[in-house]
Amino acid sequence: MASEWVFCSIVAGTEPSRQVMENARAVAFLDVNPAADGHTLVAPKEHFPDIWTLGDDAASSVWRLAVEVAHRLDEVLDPNGMTLFQANRAAGWQDIFHFHIHVVPRWEDDALVRPWRPTPGVGERLDDIAGRLQRAVRNGNDMLASTGKGESTLPL
Numbered sequence: 001m002a003s004e005w006v007f008c009s010i011v012a013g014t015e016p017s018r019q020v021m022e023n024a025r026a027v028a029f030l031d032v033n034p035a036a037d038g039h040t041l042v043a044p045k046e047h048f049p050d051i052w053t054l055g056d057d058a059a060s061s062v063w064r065l066a067v068e069v070a071h072r073l074d075e076v077l078d079p080n081g082m083t084l085f086q087a088n089r090a091a092g093w094q095d096i097f098h099f100h101i102h103v104v105p106r107w108e109d110d111a112l113v114r115p116w117r118p119t120p121g122v123g124e125r126l127d128d129i130a131g132r133l134q135r136a137v138r139n140g141n142d143m144l145a146s147t148g149k150g151e152s153t154l155p156l
């Protein structure tokens with residue numbers, strides 16, 4: 001089975017998994033390659049390859065289930081912390097092309113490391129990127145308004 005379809009089979013129940021929770025549109029199951037004890041994946045039941053294709057209802061259901069999973073993991077495993085991780089496209093470290101969120105319990109002495117070292121950005125570059133995003137958001141709202149589907153969105 002091609003790896004991009006394995007989550008389709010898991011959420012359909014035709015591929016075995018250690019499912020821990022579900023709601024109407026999403027399923028949570030243990031990662032078979034865990035970064036830590038309790039490492040759980042939350043995926044929509046419908047196939048969406050990545051965050052750009054995820055429907056609004058699935059996005060809402062997946063996120064609500066991830067929050068519930070975080071609560072249950074906190075109760076059951078009593079970790080010191082928790083890290084959520086979500087990858088898109090190969091360049092974004094995605095390896096299974098069915099949208100999923102990683103919920104990873106953390107302990108003070110675990111072996112995980114930050115994938116980058118936070119260092120201050122260049123002010124001009126930050127200003128430029130913020131400006132481009134703000135213009136895109138405004139243009140997007142104009143397009144929505146002109147089609148009568150406008151929703152107010154807080155500016156960045």
Ligand SMILES: [Zn+2]
Pocket residue numbers: 004005006007008009046047048097098
């Ligand atoms: Zn799928």
